[in-house]
Amino acid sequence: MRQRAVAYIGLILILTLSNFFPRVEFLIPLYMLLPLLFLSNRELGLKNYGKGILYGSPLFPLLLIFPPDLSCPSWVLNQLGIATAEEVFFRAYLMGSFGNLTVSLLFSLAHLINFPTLNSLLVFFPSLAFGYVYLRSGSILAPILLHFSSNLLYNSLIEKFPQLYHLLQRQLTGG
Numbered sequence: 001m002r003q004r005a006v007a008y009i010g011l012i013l014i015l016t017l018s019n020f021f022p023r024v025e026f027l028i029p030l031y032m033l034l035p036l037l038f039l040s041n042r043e044l045g046l047k048n049y050g051k052g053i054l055y056g057s058p059l060f061p062l063l064l065i066f067p068p069d070l071s072c073p074s075w076v077l078n079q080l081g082i083a084t085a086e087e088v089f090f091r092a093y094l095m096g097s098f099g100n101l102t103v104s105l106l107f108s109l110a111h112l113i114n115f116p117t118l119n120s121l122l123v124f125f126p127s128l129a130f131g132y133v134y135l136r137s138g139s140i141l142a143p144i145l146l147h148f149s150s151n152l153l154y155n156s157l158i159e160k161f162p163q164l165y166h167l168l169q170r171q172l173t174g175g
Helices: 002-020 021-030 049-056 075-098 099-116 118-122 122-139 141-160 162-168
Strands: none
Touching: 002 021, 002 075, 002 099, 021 075, 021 099, 049 141, 075 099, 075 122, 075 141, 099 118, 099 122, 118 122, 118 162, 122 141, 141 162
């Protein structure tokens, strides 16, 4: 547990450092993928692919109603990369020592460091869902797919409803 807490503190330090030196932002997803080097496939949840797809795909039909802008493949791949890195670190790694509620709080805190907005505070709730599908399916694929489809759906909704974007991007700080 202590090693994972130290790893989380390391992530917070990199996030904080990236606020002052934006060029180090590329280190954030690389750092979050480090558990891939140290944990076995079983510990990471690289199993139960069928359940992972089943539990991770409930939002994909909504993307037919609110289709995302897929004209920029690099953006779509970026969203998949972000979802993968965050889920490997928070679900596969941290949930090995902490419960879903604690990991969801840590997930929100990590988002708040770089983006002190209402939106970052509210990521707590999807994080609970990502943790639930991870525990229920036993597969890291489930939260990765759910996270990825959530990001695509969020982007579609804020494009369709710009007032929602302005509401969610309100700063939580005085500035």
